Amino acid sequence: MKLLCSSTSPYSSKVRMAAHYLGIELNAIRVDTNTGPAILVDNNPLGKIPTLLTDDGASIFDSVAIMHFFDRLTKGGLYPSKKGKRTDAEVLEALCDGICDCLLAITYERRFRDEEKIYQPWIDRQWKKATAGLAHLGANPPKLGKRLTGGHFALAATLDYLDLRFKDQWEADHAPLIDWLAQFEKKFPAHRELKTTA
Structure with missing residues (x-):
């Protein structure tokens, strides 16, 4: 199977770690979503990563769908069988992905807008959401x-992304994490080899 991904994407990192843990072999293909490469847009109309290309020609996206595909492929290798514990794992993953959504919104606001057009209140709002999520996880x-x-892989990927893009801006308040x-x-x-990196 092929995984269209990026080393800087926490969602890609989450999927790659899960695959390794489950013994699923992936051919990781790095793509630049900004250039809209054909291999990506032909397989995912949103042009987003990660996108999984299965050996039988199916295309699976986004990261949550891929994670659940892995779970079915390994007959429950990624999520607990007990309903309560499975729900806990899924909620943890959703919270971590939501934090990453906020962090990426900040990153994109700073990267793609001219400096004089950056809207600081938007950044502040997203940071408040992200840190509230981190505080909940730390407690x-x-x-x-x-x-x-x-959920564990999602949290690890989230913390890696914080270390990559927001170093020295969060650690002091979140030592338990x-x-x-x-x-x-x-x-x-x-x-160490699969975490989110530049």
């Missing part, structure tokens, strides 16, 4: 049991 760090879930990431890496050493 309730997800347990790292015998098995990792989609830094500790959590260190524990996660002990359970999943491949994190």
